[in-house]
Amino acid sequence: MGGFMTSRTIRRRDAEYPALLREIPGPPDLLWLSGTRLDAAPALAVVGSRKASRYGLEAAFWLAKELSLSGITIVSGMAKGIDAAAHKGALAGGGTTVAVLGCGLDICYPARHKDLLRQIKHCGTVVTEYPPGTRPLPHHFPVRNRIIAGMSLGVVLVEAAPAGGAMITARLAMEFGREVFAVPGAVHSPVSRGPHMLVRDGARLVASADQILEDLGMLRSLQTDQPPPVLHPDEARVLSVLEAEPLLLDLIARRAGMPVSTAAAVLVKLELQSLVSRRPGGRYAAAVEAGADQSP
């Protein structure tokens, strides 16, 4: 794999070394990295079972995406199931994500996540304390979990069996004095037992990204930190002709008085800012006011 060629190492004293990770007992001295620079953005771990339910996968994807949209870096272990869904959600939210491996950077484990690994390297960072060539041995994973918990402000547990590896990550987070969040599940499901057990032990039950941000005291700060978007005149013009009712590109272009090519490009930019939503049938509408559906 090409990943090995672009890998680098950081030591504990380097500026890029995650500050939170320095605080735990026995932090790794040396980390192998591939991908973008580890930035200082607040990080949260989203972890869970490899044998997740459809519900769990969707919840992990959604939470990670929403958190990612708020500027949170999502840390996970790239395992099958919840971990992978969390990484994908973070990528879909356009944020960065960190995968902590239990093997060398040149090995893709599980092998089916080759594409995911490549995307994470492209848009995020892959981290491990094992040198290239190290095989994914079973005892690596509990050790690796301390890095996941260690570099995160908190751990969100989506689905896990009581004896699962994700439970170890949650317990380590508690030991390190980090927040532990548990996502509720169906009462009969075996993978709900882990999170439910944590709730009974005092973990925070969370059902949305905003609740997590609120508990971290970040909701207000993150939202006020964002400057109001500065719109290009073309963007403002297109936005002004849009309605709640979806419109054809032809009509948008004509009403905004610009060529179709310009309107098509402007719509993409507005969509990236979540100001426009693309509807089935090739039409566009003004996005529903952000947050309007979440207000009590």
Add this chain to the structure above:
Amino acid sequence: MSPPAVSVHGMFAKVSSVAVVGLDARPVDVEIDIGGGLPDFRVVGLPSAAVKEAPRRVRAAVVNSGRQWPMRKVTASLAPGDLRKDGVLFDLPLAVGVLAAFGQLNSPALNRYGLVGELALDGSLRPIRGALAAALAARDQGWDGIVLPRQNLPEAGLVTGIQVIGAADLSEALAFLGEGRVPGDQPGRVCAAEMLRCSNYVGPDMSDVRGQAQALRALEIAAAGSHNVLMVGPPGCGKTMMAQRMPGIMPPLTEEEAIEATRVWSVAGMLPIDQALIIGRPFRAPHHHASAAALIGGGSPLPRPGEISLAHRGVLFLDELPLFSRLVLEALRQPLEEGSVRVVRQATRVEFPAAFCLVGAANPCLCPGPSGSAGCACPPGRLDAYRSRLSGPLLDRIDLQVEVPRLTPDELFDLEPAESSAVIRDRVIAARAFRRRRLEIEKDPAGVSDLAPALRRFLRHATSSAEDSARGMDRLVKVARSIADLALTDEIDEQHLAEALQYRRPVWGAL
């Protein structure tokens, strides 16, 4: 003409012909031996079934042309003997060879001309496939000329520098070879460039379309930058109509392109009799039940070009793209990448050109009737199966993907007709010219890595979703480059990239 004295030894003659293999014609020596034994006529040299039948036609044609057939044992050998020979074009050289060996034709010119043609039982010559390739081969061999059926004269006449003789029947061919008598009223030759200039070919016009600005824009970008397009929309929204008008917004064929296309059509036997040259860009729309061989090329013993090669330099329209067999769709990947296709059959390996613009169309779902995506009642499982028939690797090669909406009556009333094909084509021609000039100075951007840092950041922000492969990203940059070419701009800017993204994202959710 009296039969010559029969010598105890055999009589022998050799004439030249060609065998069409793929798009090329290779020289073949037709050797005739007349020897002692019971009357018989056999052809050796890996003849196909059609060639094995030639003796029957040839004997009848010779006799019905008023010539005498040798009541001896005639053996014809088509050399080289290890090259498979197919088709009916050996009839004429066989007949001429036998008559020459039998002493009924005394021609010093015999081995300076190539001979091809199918004989009817009455001695008249029928048109053959691949006449253009045959004439080109004759020129490459340094022969003085080629004698072929009269109806093939227009296309073979495109080849300059050699004599091309069209004969209506065996007698005319013999008269030319024996006495140098050129058959009457050989039409004057018109060169390809002249034909293209004088053609008043007009296809259906884009101004028949109402609305659909987004799809039309995608087709324009595709025409300018040679991209492939997928249109997704409910039945009856105009996908086929727009695809049929795609050739009309592409630049006219150059002389070279027209000859390339004509060669394919000639070998496929699809060239209209009265037409020498493919003048307009081809448009092929095979049905989704088409087999891989029909689409890609195939057949036995010698492969013939398939639909993708008939669409060479033109448009291949695949309506109901997801309904094509997976095998067929996967087989499209290599030609899409390379602009040509290699077909291998037994001992024969041929390469056909296949540089076409793929225009695909698909319904958003399986719902019957006009419901479209809004009121879709397809079971999710079936819908997933339907959509997943388009593999990622194939979709990756379709740079432009657009949703084609069904217009409401209000919208139809509200929207003007599209621009005419000529107006769009002029922009496409300008963009292509701009691109050619630009390529003299700089190379095309190979991908994301060639973008300015600010644009890379924009792209990263815009495409972090899981569906974007590395190849997809690089192709996105190529589309942006084509958009910049249409705008006659040297540098790609954010606007171009943003518009490219509009056509890049999968039109149906990929999760």
